[in-house]
Amino acid sequence: MNRVIERLLKPTFWKVVATVIFILGIYTIYIRFTGGLAAVTNLNDHFPWGLWIGFDILCGVGMAAGGFTLCAIVYIFNIKKFKPIIRPTILTAFLGYLLVILALLIDLGRPWAIWHAIIMWNPRSVMFEVAWCVMLYTTVLFLEFSPVILEKFNVEKILKVIKAITIPLVVIGILLSTLHQSSLGALYLIVPTKMHPLWYSTNLPWFFYLSAIGVGCAMIIFESYLSAKAFKKNLEFELVSDIGRWIVVVMSAYLTWRFMDLLLNDKLNLLFVNSVETYLFWLEILIGAIIPIVLLSQNKIRLNRLGLFISACFVIGGFLLNRLNVSVTSLQATAGVSYFPSVYEIIVTLFLVTIGVVIFNLAVQYLPVYEKTKETIPVEFEIVTDEELRTETIKP
Amino acid sequence: MSKKAFLIDISECVGCGACYEACKEQNNLPKTSDDPLRDTLSDKTYTIVEQRGDYYVRVMCKHCEEPTCVSVCPVGAFTKTDIGAVLYDESKCLGCRYCMQACPFQIPRYEWGSLTPRVQKCIMCYDRVREGNLPACAEACPTGATMFGDRDEMIKLAKQKLAENPDKYYQHIYGLEEVGGTSVLYISPVPFEQLGFNTKLIKTALPNFTHEALSKIPTLVTVGGVLLTGFYWLTNRKNEIAREKFEERKNKRGEE
Numbered sequence: 001m002n003r004v005i006e007r008l009l010k011p012t013f014w015k016v017v018a019t020v021i022f023i024l025g026i027y028t029i030y031i032r033f034t035g036g037l038a039a040v041t042n043l044n045d046h047f048p049w050g051l052w053i054g055f056d057i058l059c060g061v062g063m064a065a066g067g068f069t070l071c072a073i074v075y076i077f078n079i080k081k082f083k084p085i086i087r088p089t090i091l092t093a094f095l096g097y098l099l100v101i102l103a104l105l106i107d108l109g110r111p112w113a114i115w116h117a118i119i120m121w122n123p124r125s126v127m128f129e130v131a132w133c134v135m136l137y138t139t140v141l142f143l144e145f146s147p148v149i150l151e152k153f154n155v156e157k158i159l160k161v162i163k164a165i166t167i168p169l170v171v172i173g174i175l176l177s178t179l180h181q182s183s184l185g186a187l188y189l190i191v192p193t194k195m196h197p198l199w200y201s202t203n204l205p206w207f208f209y210l211s212a213i214g215v216g217c218a219m220i221i222f223e224s225y226l227s228a229k230a231f232k233k234n235l236e237f238e239l240v241s242d243i244g245r246w247i248v249v250v251m252s253a254y255l256t257w258r259f260m261d262l263l264l265n266d267k268l269n270l271l272f273v274n275s276v277e278t279y280l281f282w283l284e285i286l287i288g289a290i291i292p293i294v295l296l297s298q299n300k301i302r303l304n305r306l307g308l309f310i311s312a313c314f315v316i317g318g319f320l321l322n323r324l325n326v327s328v329t330s331l332q333a334t335a336g337v338s339y340f341p342s343v344y345e346i347i348v349t350l351f352l353v354t355i356g357v358v359i360f361n362l363a364v365q366y367l368p369v370y371e372k373t374k375e376t377i378p379v380e381f382e383i384v385t386d387e388e389l390r391t392e393t394i395k396p
Numbered sequence: 397m398s399k400k401a402f403l404i405d406i407s408e409c410v411g412c413g414a415c416y417e418a419c420k421e422q423n424n425l426p427k428t429s430d431d432p433l434r435d436t437l438s439d440k441t442y443t444i445v446e447q448r449g450d451y452y453v454r455v456m457c458k459h460c461e462e463p464t465c466v467s468v469c470p471v472g473a474f475t476k477t478d479i480g481a482v483l484y485d486e487s488k489c490l491g492c493r494y495c496m497q498a499c500p501f502q503i504p505r506y507e508w509g510s511l512t513p514r515v516q517k518c519i520m521c522y523d524r525v526r527e528g529n530l531p532a533c534a535e536a537c538p539t540g541a542t543m544f545g546d547r548d549e550m551i552k553l554a555k556q557k558l559a560e561n562p563d564k565y566y567q568h569i570y571g572l573e574e575v576g577g578t579s580v581l582y583i584s585p586v587p588f589e590q591l592g593f594n595t596k597l598i599k600t601a602l603p604n605f606t607h608e609a610l611s612k613i614p615t616l617v618t619v620g621g622v623l624l625t626g627f628y629w630l631t632n633r634k635n636e637i638a639r640e641k642f643e644e645r646k647n648k649r650g651e652e
Contacts, residue, residue, distance in 0.1 A: 038508035045505045048496040076624050078631035109491020109513040116490050120471040126606050127470035127494050171624045189605040190498045
């Protein structure tokens, strides 16, 4: 035990950085809850949603989309070879949603009333739907992740129950994710006259959904690469590399749809107007879709660890820019004021990201996230691939 | 009680600020400016008079017929009352500020510095109107620029004014059809875009946009659920067959 504590306390560069961010974050949250939102944010009556909604909520939920995507692949489409990476992916998703809820508690004006959505219903509100989906899906993610904890402490009975309901859980998880990932885009359907036409579209829910799947896949690659480096976990590289192919397919569909949407709504001319919006739009499309599609369609790059990692970084970068463009850039012009997050807002965002990284780090070290996954994954039986079958038959 | 509305005749407004002062007094709002014409809407100011060129324009909550704020609020903190006033209930509000984000007229204001922040805006002097009185601003208006009454009557009056003085008025009633209609109607001597009104607003009520998306949910959930379970069944069966074959062969080898 002493050795564990000793190891945790041994200072390294990143530990120092994390500690500094942590202290600043706590301090900022203290000011927020003693001086109100005005004391820490640059939000105002013309710009009521800022970095916390744009990044912590929209990006946070999107980047956690790897969870339901991989669950669908492994459990519904029964492509079992991806099982070894399902636990870290579910862990990321679960942490992501917990942080989204934490961010909400900081951003909401009256956080103590957050539970009101449970008893005070307004089914006509997209926000109401998102609230319910996030609540339910966080519960589903907790249950999906629980075997890791139950295994650690050898709670066989509950483990059995969880294993038995794996498939229903996965189906519910996919449905809930589909609903709220797209609904985050639907939140903006109600501001057709406020939003810049390059981003406003009645297809926004679909764009949000597709790009979430894309960035979910990119996050799986991103994490696998960093985990492999940090924890010397020998992940099967071919697995992750295959996900690169899907990114090409998903992001190509997304890219085509975005441009078809502009074409069909006679908005193509907007692509050549000299304005900040136009440049940011092109930047988002270039980084998030065109560059990664070009990179990942080449075997040479996709089968190279660093190449794959960099391509995933492009997808993530483009995704972040897209969500910030939707939530900030596209609304600047009609708001009549320019908004840029305050130092405090940025600190809180860094604080949340840091918490996520630290907890992921600890979980991987002390819980069976990567270990033993082959034997204990909550599936009823091991799947035999054609290849295994062949090698098995050849054996004398 | 029937549905009420304001009719604001911009040609009659002299920018005296009586409505501004009356509103402050009625709602116990603190003084925020010496000059009503230079103040802005805030959590402490529900209505202002803005000078736009040679004219004066009152800015306040429009009390939409199909209010965006009512539709977007996750906990139903906003209600459209029978008299047409849109009211806010702070005891329900959780402070997500979606109402502010969604309002096509950018009206709701927030108590950003408060630890129990509320959304603030004009409430059409709900209690006064219920008792049969005029809203404070309409009562205070010395020129008849702000009129108040049954919405049908106000529309009739506006139409009559436009018809009787075609040279005096620009032939449009702002608020009659914008975003599905509002309870604050404006008539003006000049085109509304000249006065800084948002004239790009569509006639459709905005809640229709999100309602259309939300109405697809039941189908999506049921059909999606069946499809996913079906896929699982199909792919799982394939693997089961593979396993059976595998074990069969293994057994055979064992016998040999």
